[in-house]
Amino acid sequence: MKIYLQQWPTRCLMTCCTIIFLIGSWSLRACSYKSTGEHLAxxxxxxLFIITFTTVGYGDLYPSSYCGRAIATIIGFIGLLSSALLIxxxxxxxxxxxxxxxxxxxxSNTELAKERQYQAANIVKFAIKVWFLKRQNKAPSIRCIQVQKKLFQSxxxxxxxxxxxxxxxDNCIDLHELVTIQQNTNMQIEETVQHMTEIKCEMNKIxxxxxxxxLNMNNLQTTLNILLNK
Incomplete structure:
Protein backbone atom coordinates (compact mmCIF):
# COMPACT_ATOMS: atom_id res chain seq x y z
CA MET A 1 0.00 0.00 0.00
CA LYS A 2 2.81 2.40 0.84
CA ILE A 3 4.57 1.59 -2.43
CA TYR A 4 1.39 2.33 -4.41
CA LEU A 5 0.89 5.60 -2.54
CA GLN A 6 4.48 6.59 -3.23
CA GLN A 7 4.45 5.70 -6.93
CA TRP A 8 0.89 6.75 -7.85
CA PRO A 9 -0.41 8.99 -5.04
CA THR A 10 -3.02 10.82 -7.13
CA ARG A 11 -4.40 7.65 -8.69
CA CYS A 12 -4.62 5.83 -5.36
CA LEU A 13 -6.28 8.80 -3.65
CA MET A 14 -8.88 9.21 -6.41
CA THR A 15 -9.64 5.48 -6.44
CA CYS A 16 -10.09 5.35 -2.67
CA CYS A 17 -12.27 8.47 -2.65
CA THR A 18 -14.47 7.05 -5.44
CA ILE A 19 -14.95 3.74 -3.63
CA ILE A 20 -15.69 5.51 -0.35
CA PHE A 21 -18.11 7.85 -2.16
CA LEU A 22 -20.11 4.97 -3.61
CA ILE A 23 -20.17 2.94 -0.40
CA GLY A 24 -20.92 5.97 1.78
CA SER A 25 -23.72 7.22 -0.46
CA TRP A 26 -25.39 3.81 -0.49
CA SER A 27 -25.01 3.53 3.30
CA LEU A 28 -26.56 6.95 3.85
CA ARG A 29 -29.45 6.06 1.56
CA ALA A 30 -30.00 2.77 3.38
CA CYS A 31 -29.91 4.34 6.85
CA SER A 32 -31.70 7.64 6.20
CA TYR A 33 -35.46 8.06 5.85
CA LYS A 34 -37.77 10.86 4.83
CA SER A 35 -40.75 12.00 6.87
CA THR A 36 -42.92 9.72 4.75
CA GLY A 37 -40.86 6.69 5.81
CA GLU A 38 -39.23 6.20 2.43
CA HIS A 39 -35.51 5.85 1.88
CA LEU A 40 -33.53 8.93 0.95
CA ALA A 41 -33.04 9.36 -2.81
CA LEU A 48 -25.30 14.51 1.78
CA PHE A 49 -22.10 12.49 1.46
CA ILE A 50 -20.34 15.33 -0.37
CA ILE A 51 -21.24 18.04 2.13
CA THR A 52 -20.37 15.72 5.03
CA PHE A 53 -17.14 14.48 3.44
CA THR A 54 -15.96 18.02 2.75
CA THR A 55 -17.09 19.14 6.27
CA VAL A 56 -19.23 21.91 4.74
CA GLY A 57 -22.64 20.90 6.07
CA TYR A 58 -25.20 23.28 4.52
CA GLY A 59 -28.01 21.87 6.66
CA ASP A 60 -30.48 21.27 3.82
CA LEU A 61 -30.08 17.51 4.32
CA TYR A 62 -29.17 15.64 7.48
CA PRO A 63 -29.45 12.02 8.65
CA SER A 64 -32.55 11.33 10.72
CA SER A 65 -31.63 7.94 12.21
CA TYR A 66 -28.88 6.94 14.61
CA CYS A 67 -27.40 4.65 11.97
CA GLY A 68 -27.24 7.52 9.48
CA ARG A 69 -25.66 9.81 12.05
CA ALA A 70 -23.01 7.21 12.84
CA ILE A 71 -22.24 6.80 9.15
CA ALA A 72 -22.11 10.58 8.70
CA THR A 73 -19.63 10.81 11.59
CA ILE A 74 -17.43 8.13 10.02
CA ILE A 75 -17.63 9.92 6.66
CA GLY A 76 -16.57 13.18 8.34
CA PHE A 77 -13.49 11.53 9.86
CA ILE A 78 -12.63 9.91 6.53
CA GLY A 79 -13.00 13.31 4.86
CA LEU A 80 -10.53 14.86 7.30
CA LEU A 81 -8.08 12.02 6.69
CA SER A 82 -8.45 12.36 2.92
CA SER A 83 -7.89 16.11 3.16
CA ALA A 84 -4.67 15.49 5.08
CA LEU A 85 -3.54 12.96 2.46
CA LEU A 86 -4.40 15.39 -0.33
CA ILE A 87 -2.38 18.15 1.32
CA SER A 108 20.95 32.31 -7.27
CA ASN A 109 24.72 32.01 -6.82
CA THR A 110 25.29 33.66 -10.21
CA GLU A 111 23.08 36.61 -9.25
CA LEU A 112 24.72 36.86 -5.84
CA ALA A 113 28.18 36.80 -7.44
CA LYS A 114 27.23 39.69 -9.73
CA GLU A 115 25.79 41.64 -6.80
CA ARG A 116 28.93 40.90 -4.77
CA GLN A 117 31.16 42.29 -7.52
CA TYR A 118 28.94 45.36 -7.77
CA GLN A 119 29.09 46.02 -4.02
CA ALA A 120 32.86 45.43 -3.94
CA ALA A 121 33.29 47.99 -6.73
CA ASN A 122 31.10 50.43 -4.77
CA ILE A 123 33.26 49.94 -1.68
CA VAL A 124 36.41 50.79 -3.65
CA LYS A 125 34.70 53.76 -5.32
CA PHE A 126 33.28 55.22 -2.11
CA ALA A 127 36.53 54.63 -0.21
CA ILE A 128 38.45 56.62 -2.85
CA LYS A 129 35.82 59.38 -2.71
CA VAL A 130 36.06 59.57 1.09
CA TRP A 131 39.86 59.74 0.91
CA PHE A 132 39.69 62.45 -1.76
CA LEU A 133 37.12 64.53 0.17
CA LYS A 134 39.09 64.25 3.40
CA ARG A 135 42.21 65.31 1.56
CA GLN A 136 40.48 68.38 0.12
CA ASN A 137 38.65 69.39 3.30
CA LYS A 138 40.19 68.81 6.67
CA ALA A 139 36.88 69.38 8.44
CA PRO A 140 34.13 66.80 7.82
CA SER A 141 31.57 68.02 5.28
CA ILE A 142 28.02 66.89 4.47
CA ARG A 143 29.21 65.41 1.17
CA CYS A 144 31.86 63.38 2.97
CA ILE A 145 29.34 62.11 5.53
CA GLN A 146 26.95 61.04 2.76
CA VAL A 147 29.71 59.17 0.94
CA GLN A 148 30.75 57.48 4.20
CA LYS A 149 27.16 56.39 4.73
CA LYS A 150 27.07 54.84 1.25
CA LEU A 151 30.39 53.15 1.96
CA PHE A 152 29.07 51.58 5.16
CA GLN A 153 25.89 50.48 3.37
CA SER A 154 27.94 48.77 0.66
CA ASP A 170 24.52 24.58 2.77
CA ASN A 171 20.92 24.25 1.58
CA CYS A 172 22.02 22.59 -1.64
CA ILE A 173 23.59 19.70 0.26
CA ASP A 174 21.03 17.12 1.36
CA LEU A 175 21.18 13.61 2.82
CA HIS A 176 21.97 11.99 -0.53
CA GLU A 177 25.08 14.15 -1.01
CA LEU A 178 26.21 13.47 2.55
CA VAL A 179 25.88 9.72 2.04
CA THR A 180 27.78 9.95 -1.25
CA ILE A 181 30.55 12.00 0.35
CA GLN A 182 30.77 9.52 3.22
CA GLN A 183 30.99 6.59 0.80
CA ASN A 184 33.72 8.29 -1.22
CA THR A 185 35.59 9.14 1.96
CA ASN A 186 35.37 5.55 3.16
CA MET A 187 36.66 4.30 -0.20
CA GLN A 188 39.57 6.73 -0.08
CA ILE A 189 40.38 5.66 3.48
CA GLU A 190 40.34 2.00 2.46
CA GLU A 191 42.62 2.72 -0.50
CA THR A 192 44.97 4.69 1.75
CA VAL A 193 45.08 1.87 4.30
CA GLN A 194 45.76 -0.63 1.51
CA HIS A 195 48.61 1.51 0.15
CA MET A 196 50.05 1.90 3.63
CA THR A 197 49.90 -1.88 4.11
CA GLU A 198 51.71 -2.40 0.81
CA ILE A 199 54.32 0.20 1.75
CA LYS A 200 54.81 -1.51 5.11
CA CYS A 201 55.34 -4.86 3.36
CA GLU A 202 57.87 -3.27 1.02
CA MET A 203 59.67 -1.70 3.97
CA ASN A 204 59.82 -5.07 5.71
CA LYS A 205 61.33 -6.61 2.58
CA ILE A 206 63.88 -3.80 2.37
CA LEU A 215 75.32 -10.13 7.64
CA ASN A 216 77.20 -10.66 4.40
CA MET A 217 79.38 -7.65 5.11
CA ASN A 218 80.19 -9.01 8.56
CA ASN A 219 81.05 -12.39 7.11
CA LEU A 220 83.23 -10.74 4.50
CA GLN A 221 84.94 -8.66 7.16
CA THR A 222 85.60 -11.76 9.23
CA THR A 223 87.02 -13.59 6.23
CA LEU A 224 89.31 -10.68 5.39
CA ASN A 225 90.54 -10.50 8.96
CA ILE A 226 91.36 -14.21 8.92
CA LEU A 227 93.25 -13.86 5.64
CA LEU A 228 95.20 -10.86 6.89
CA ASN A 229 96.17 -12.63 10.10
CA LYS A 230 97.68 -15.49 8.10
Missing part, protein backbone atom coordinates in the same frame (compact mmCIF):
# COMPACT_ATOMS: atom_id res chain seq x y z
CA UNK A 42 -29.66 8.25 -4.12
CA UNK A 43 -28.79 11.71 -5.46
CA UNK A 44 -29.76 13.28 -2.13
CA UNK A 45 -27.59 10.68 -0.40
CA UNK A 46 -24.68 11.57 -2.71
CA UNK A 47 -25.17 15.25 -1.94
CA UNK A 88 0.60 15.82 1.76
CA UNK A 89 0.39 14.74 -1.91
CA UNK A 90 0.25 18.36 -3.07
CA UNK A 91 3.15 19.27 -0.80
CA UNK A 92 5.15 16.37 -2.23
CA UNK A 93 4.37 17.48 -5.78
CA UNK A 94 5.40 21.07 -5.02
CA UNK A 95 8.76 20.12 -3.52
CA UNK A 96 11.69 20.81 -5.84
CA UNK A 97 13.68 17.85 -7.11
CA UNK A 98 17.43 17.61 -6.65
CA UNK A 99 18.05 18.78 -10.22
CA UNK A 100 15.70 21.74 -9.80
CA UNK A 101 17.40 22.64 -6.53
CA UNK A 102 20.79 22.58 -8.24
CA UNK A 103 19.56 24.81 -11.07
CA UNK A 104 17.92 27.25 -8.66
CA UNK A 105 21.03 27.35 -6.48
CA UNK A 106 23.25 27.90 -9.52
CA UNK A 107 21.12 30.80 -10.77
CA UNK A 155 30.04 47.00 3.30
CA UNK A 156 26.87 45.82 5.06
CA UNK A 157 25.34 44.58 1.78
CA UNK A 158 28.56 42.74 0.93
CA UNK A 159 28.47 40.92 4.29
CA UNK A 160 24.83 39.96 3.73
CA UNK A 161 25.63 38.62 0.25
CA UNK A 162 28.46 36.48 1.65
CA UNK A 163 26.09 35.10 4.28
CA UNK A 164 23.46 34.28 1.63
CA UNK A 165 26.09 32.49 -0.49
CA UNK A 166 27.10 30.33 2.47
CA UNK A 167 23.46 29.52 3.26
CA UNK A 168 22.67 28.63 -0.37
CA UNK A 169 25.63 26.25 -0.47
CA UNK A 207 64.70 -4.28 6.06
CA UNK A 208 65.25 -8.01 5.51
CA UNK A 209 67.52 -7.32 2.53
CA UNK A 210 69.48 -4.78 4.56
CA UNK A 211 69.92 -7.29 7.36
CA UNK A 212 71.17 -9.85 4.86
CA UNK A 213 73.58 -7.32 3.41
CA UNK A 214 74.87 -6.45 6.87
Missing amino acids: IFDAMW SVLAQKLVLTREEKYVHTFV IYHLKEIKKQQRNST QIELNNMI
